[in-house]
Amino acid sequence: xxxxxxxxxxxxxxxxxxxxxxxxxxxxxxxxxxxxxxxxxxxxxxxxxxxxxxxxxxxxxxxxxxxxxxxxxxxxxxxxxxxxxxxxxxxxxxxxxxxxxx
Amino acid sequence: xxxxxxxxxxxxxxxxxxxxxxxxxxxxxxxxxxxxxxxxxxxxxxxxxxxxxxxxxxxxxxxxxxxxxxxxxxxxxxxxxxxxxxxxxxxxxxxxxxxxxxxxxxxxxxxxxxxxxxxxxxxxxxxxxxxxxxxxxxxxxxxxxxxxxxxxxxxxxxxxxxxxxxxxxx
Numbered sequence: 001x002x003x004x005x006x007x008x009x010x011x012x013x014x015x016x017x018x019x020x021x022x023x024x025x026x027x028x029x030x031x032x033x034x035x036x037x038x039x040x041x042x043x044x045x046x047x048x049x050x051x052x053x054x055x056x057x058x059x060x061x062x063x064x065x066x067x068x069x070x071x072x073x074x075x076x077x078x079x080x081x082x083x084x085x086x087x088x089x090x091x092x093x094x095x096x097x098x099x100x101x102x
Numbered sequence: 103x104x105x106x107x108x109x110x111x112x113x114x115x116x117x118x119x120x121x122x123x124x125x126x127x128x129x130x131x132x133x134x135x136x137x138x139x140x141x142x143x144x145x146x147x148x149x150x151x152x153x154x155x156x157x158x159x160x161x162x163x164x165x166x167x168x169x170x171x172x173x174x175x176x177x178x179x180x181x182x183x184x185x186x187x188x189x190x191x192x193x194x195x196x197x198x199x200x201x202x203x204x205x206x207x208x209x210x211x212x213x214x215x216x217x218x219x220x221x222x223x224x225x226x227x228x229x230x231x232x233x234x235x236x237x238x239x240x241x242x243x244x245x246x247x248x249x250x251x252x253x254x255x256x257x258x259x260x261x262x263x264x265x266x267x268x269x270x271x272x
Contacts, residue, residue, distance in 0.1 A: 003113045005222065008150065009215045011117045015124045015143070017208040022128040024200040030178050034127055034140055037171065041147050044159075052154045056223045058234040062243055064159050065235070068166050069250050073257035075171040079178045080264035086182040 008049035016042035029082045029092040033075065040071045113153055120146030137176050144168050155228035158235055 019038030026032050044064045051060025082092055089097050123142030130136045144167040151160035239247045 002107070003110055003153075005220050006215055007113065007117070008154065010212065011120060011150065013208060013211050013215060014121050015147075016211075017204045018121075018124040018128040020207070021200055021204045024204070025128075025197050028133055030175060030182070031133055031136060034136055034175065037140065037167075038124055038127060038143065041143065041167075044163075045147060045150060048151055048154045048156045048159060050220075051156070052225050054221050054223060056226065058231065058238050061156050061159050061231060061235055062238045064156070065162060066246060066250060068159075068162055069254065072166050072170060073253055075174055076257050076261045077264070079174055080261040082178055083181060084264055092182050 005049055005053040008045060008053075012042045012045040012049065015039075015045065027093050027095055029085065029094050030079070032094065033078050033082070036078075037071060037075070040067055043067060109153070113150075116146050116149040116153065120150065133179055134176075137172070137179055140175070141168060141172055144172065155225070156231060157228075158232050 019035045022035030047060040047064045126139030148160045148163040
């Protein structure tokens with residue numbers, strides 16, 4: 001059986017599940033951002049797999065490039081926020097930053 | 103050719119690199135190891151992009167993810183991480199309930215992947231994609247393309263503003 005669409009979807013599924021697990025279980029804010037990057041990579045892999053095996057057009061690749069662009073913006077802003085949190089709370093543990101929780 | 107073709111072997115090798123590195127990112131107890139495992143994931147995914155005949159996206163992946171986002175993350179780890187700070191697992195969602203939840207979700211999705219008969223076209227021979235992508239960007243997708251530049255400008259200014267406030271206070 002040659003490599004087809006389901007193979008890539010399964011790889012992408014595993015990466016997505018690991019990214020979700022990372023987001024759920026981490027307390028470190030940078031670790032959570034890493035999980036988000038894993039999830040975005042899984043989504044990109046799906047876009048490109050469907051672009052190759054199901055549509056034959058460039059649309060999937062164009063969307064993947066948009067996702068990569070948004071991931072770059074998200075990482076820059078997210079890490080700036082994390083550094084701001086660190087300056088304020090002297091930790092990046094997301095459970096310690098609960099000032100607004102009342 | 104007995105059994106596996108060379109392309110299949112390359113796919114399985116790249117998939118193994120990707121999945122093992124992603125597991126390292128998710129499960130490593132040291133955030134520095136996670137950051138370096140993330141590089142393996144990004145490179146493995148870039149290799150999978152090449153197998154999907156998406157050469158331009160693979161190069162963009164290496165340039166932006168490995169060259170940009172990962173360096174940014176390692177900088178952030180070095181700026182904020184205290185070596186003694188090893189408590190990185192979440193208290194409200196423990197590892198076992200999180201793993202069970204994710205396993206259930208992954209099971210449902212895997213079943214969907216396997217049982218659905220996806221619409222398939224015959225994949226063409228791999229060809230350079232930059233011509234088509236450039237035409238799509240400056241033709242059909244011109245409005246999202248211009249909006250993307252606005253988003254990047256806003257992100258740039260936002261990151262500068264967020265970082266400047268720290269310097270004033272410090």
